[in-house]
Amino acid sequence: MQARTWHLGDAHQSLVLASLGDCLPEAVYWGPALPERESYQSLAAAAVTDVTGGMVDRNAPISLNPEASQTFPGQSGLTGRDADGNPLTPRFRFSNETTSEHGLTLVYADTDLELSLVLDLSMDPETSLLQMQTHLESAHKITVDWLAAPVLPVPAHMGEMIEYSGRWCAEFLTRRLPFAPGARVRDNRTGRTDHAHFPALIVCSSQTSNTSGEAYAYHYGWSGGHRMVAEELADGRRQVQFGHASASMKKNHVFRTAPLFATYSGTGFNGAAVRFQKYVRNKLVSGARMPRPVHYNCWEAVYFDHKLDELKSIASRAADLGAERFVLDDGWFGQRDDDTSSLGDWVVDKRKYPDGLKPLIDHVKSLGLQFGIWFEPEMINEDSDLFRAHSEWVLGSADQPKGRQQLVLDMSRDDVRDYLYDCIAKVLAENDIGYIKWDHNRVLPVVDAAQTEGLYALIDRLRADFPHVEIESCASGGGRVDFGILKRTHRVWLSDSNDALERQRIQHDASLFLPASVTGSHVGPRVSHTSGRTINAKFRAWTAAQRHMGFEMDPRELSDEEAEVLKTVTGWWKANRDWMATADILRLDSADPALFAEQQLAEDGDRFVVFAALVRPSNQILQYPLRLTGLDRNALYRITLINRADATGLSRGSPFLKNNDLEASGQYLMSHGLTLPWRFPETIWVLEAKRI
Template identity: 75%
Template sequence: MIKTWHLGDSRQSMVLASFDGRLPEVVYWGPALPDGESHQAIATASAADVSGGMVDRNAAVSLNPEASQTFPGHCGLSVRDKNGTPLAPAFRFQTETASEHCLTLVFADNALDLTLTFNLALEAKSSLFKLQSSLESADEIIVEWLAAPVLPVPAHADEMIEFSGRWCAEFLTRRVPFAPGARVRDNRTGRTDHAHFPGLIVCSQGTGNTSGEAYAFHYSWSGGHKMVAEELQDGRRHVQFGHASGSLPVGRTFRTAPLYATYSENGLNGAATRFQKHARNLVADGARSPRPVHYNCWEAVYFDHKLDELRSIASQAADLGAERFVLDDGWFGRRDDDTTSLGDWVIDLRKYPDGLTPLIEHVKSLGMEFGIWFEPEMINEDSDLYRSHPEWVLGPADQIRGRHQLVLDMSRQDVRSYLYEHIASVLKHHDVGYIKWDHNRVLPVVDASQTEGTYALIDRLRSDFPQVEIESCASGGGRIDFGILERTQRVWLSDSNDALERQRIQHDAALFLPACVTGSHVGPRKCHTSGRVLDIKLRSWTAAQRHMGFEMDPRELTEQEAATLRMVTGWWKANRDWMMQADILRLDSSDPAIIAEQQLAADGSRFVAFAAQMRPSDQVLPHPLRLTDLDPNAIYKITLINQDEAPALSRGAPLLKEHDLEVSGQYLMSHGLTLPWRFPETIWVLEGRRL
């Protein structure tokens, strides 16, 4: 007996089949199937041959591959009874509940009193599959590994794009070929982490941004996660995601985070724009519209808070175009450096003898919203809180310290209540519209309940203070995922304000993140994290590619630099309504010295393209820049909006240096734009309108 199910839309189809009541397996995932296609036929046709040296039936790459079925690879469940004896469940079909885009399948092992449930849905607006597994037991058990629904990938998709990184270099991508055996990434830092963004793209060697097939995955969880991408000895391949090893507590109910997945036949951009759209939908509740220009005082003053200086800086930031002022670390306890006071969330009356109200009133008088920094999950040993409650610390007393701080045990209700009361007090007694929520060290132990506790605290604050936006920061991009984005309206992509580093980080993060949630700031003339000195034009236009802000001391700006920043900020404000809803399309540049992207309006009527010259090109003349996703039959008017930046060494007369260009979408996509020559570490910005 074969039972089949189908989830799909006009862009992709997924067909599942259960044979003789066993766990379902994906027998088709790819381009949308035609109406009337026989799913039974597809299921029947999926049976593979057996040959010498094999068992007589191939163990299924099911939604949870089972040891009891002699699965030869990484099983989807590793479980023991409370005495430590390994269990090998054999699940059989129980019930199903189906609607147009949702499917719940329940399977049970009655002998072991275990129930395994798969919740499968297709997000209609974004064409992302949302897949989740849960396990229930009548008795207390120990679960070492529970995979979200496991998906196969085909043999012709022979490469993986995986993500790594470090502080100030998030979202590093690397293409890795599939090979026999398992590629395992087990992130045990307790947070999403700079080095372990929970994503994976499976593709072919020829897949680029604008063409080729891609199977993309994202595990929506802010704690440690584990990824397994395996090629079995028989050649079949599959991908698993779940919580990090050893992070699940002993209990009776276990649930994975959602795994988002999608298939694209239009290159990496086809998958990326679906993740971007889903993230835009996530942050719609409570996000400011229009998105305000951000100013953060951290790299201007660090811990040295002086009220008169902060007022002056706020006035200058407003003059440059800022609409939100964020008071960063240093306003509480006796916080003169990073060795003290985390946990003591009371205003430092040495620095603010009349409280925060005078600063907030000044900020509000300038027409700006006021925001403030917290790091709620952390504690310093030199703090009143630690002296009162050392038992609230997560992990052993002799643990290695990180950044002079320890971690609070967020699974404790008393810890969460304390934090809520102190954060809520600040919000109740001050006109605060924004929180920068930081997380500056990895955890000493890996525990899913730490993340669940943090979610609970944020959820409570969001419920009671819905007018307050929250930004997720974790030493920059150490906690960026859809789990945290369900609760926040912005992420701080990286602590690096180096515009060249930002170009690469933003470009690769756009595989999952839209502009409206991605904070990007104009940093100091000399970058505090790289030591590099970069021109204000590159710094400004780089920030203008995402949710724009400033994070420098405005007192360092020359008149010309200030004028440039005002101009770019004014341009961003004039275009932000459509840009914050636009798809970010990564462009395939034939010149590896160029990073280029195109932001296309939702209705296709306009776009902006950015082409950053990261280093000197190997050839003397710029290669044409080919655009994407335009109407081939439409005529577009192209304007090089910073044409006045062409240097004296650009001695020729490319048309865009002096005039607009009106050509077809076909020309722009097949031939591309001929741009003027320019120096490295600069950028061209082009506007396009469909006529």
């Protein structure tokens, strides 16, 4: 039987789809790029598996939407019910296709049930990132409990998965697990991306590292609750599914998943990470201010206690440190003296700002800083004028528990979105504001895709009418970080933790998907407000300099020595931020688990910087040589340890980099690596290099 076949590919990878008998297509190959003369018909034929005792007479394929009607033994790609509550078990057959240079749209239909399934797949030619989406249409109103984005199988030699978990102030925790018979299901029903459920998965082998081996990486670009299924069937085949959280779509005629982004890498985790990073900074985020301005946020300096003269003084001190943007955080509106009141009353508090925000903004602008402001539009307090006027706008039941003393507005309502737009637009129109920190400080009481769709609609409207205003996505820190929100914003706040030790790990693991240009990282106070830990200024400053740099502390607490450290590191960051904004973050493999090390490599490959942070004492006395990656093996590089003056007196030897610049080949640097001076834990070595 002749199969329909399709191919998406480039120099890095190939995805081959095949459809037998006009059934839904399956991926018969996904991996390294295939030669042009490859016969896709042969691959389709070779993909047919054997049957034996205890099995049905033909194995149902892991199609792009596995069908229960085909006796598929695992999680099907669609679970739904008709108007009478009867299960839907469609048998989709080919209807039509549309192809382009880098993508294809496949339409399949079940004429009896009057259902149409549309599968959109494309491969971005610049980043080699697959983008896949499923669209279901019904002539009748149906209930859909589960709809998967296009489903891809997992090769048998990829026996492990890396998933994300976490919590407030400890986001982007990774867990490496083996595949095993049965399904690994992550069903995030919090209504936002969530600290504990970053919507991503990496499939790999036990030998895969940052710099070598194979990896398949997935990210579901959706800011609401999501569901992930990583399943091994009894016959040994494996599949990965992503979609909206269970029961979040409800009853309708039209259903659409978010885009699923995926890629194959033959060069370790970094090969996949670079593609995701490039896609975000080159294709997804638009309108960000360049060069990226040094950020100052006043939250951990004043909290709700806003006094105009103190804020002016803080802004002046921040400017002296090198800040270029001042963000006024929570507490400027309604009668907001703590977190129990005023959410929803987006008018300037005349007690704190009798002449409005203009006097503060004028002062900030006179210092050469851009002014930004905090909103939490999706939330409401019971003690607010808005609640007293419109308690019916609250999402969920009247007796629900509050979170951070607040309730949630129903963003699916046109009147709610119109009200919020009018409030925010008025503040933006009446003041010279270039930046919004958009917060979201509690989980939702119900799981509903319409809530996220309403949020998108509101942000899209504001972006269209105020294109000069940048938006940062914050949700108690990293509770809403995904490609769906990044399509509409310019920056994410990875965590409410400004503890630089925690930040090292959080930034390190987030870099598998996020570039430095959108990742906010701030120098926190001497004593961390979230961990109670005291951390030296150099470690805090260099940690922030690894991403979009900023400050979030009371600058009045700084000693002269600490202030000088911040000025020096900020000056270095400003001198390098242009090329670093487009650099690839490459995680370095280290034999020392106490070390977080990364290499930021310029687009042209002619320069790089290495950050090597020792977060706790090593088990051995000396550091192992640090091997680099991604270099031209035959080129020579000159390497400078730019903070060699930080070497402690207990470093009694004379390693070459301690007093000299090193010239070495890319081959040496990647094979042997750099021998660094001994140092205390909670310190960072920073090395600059240029191709000679």
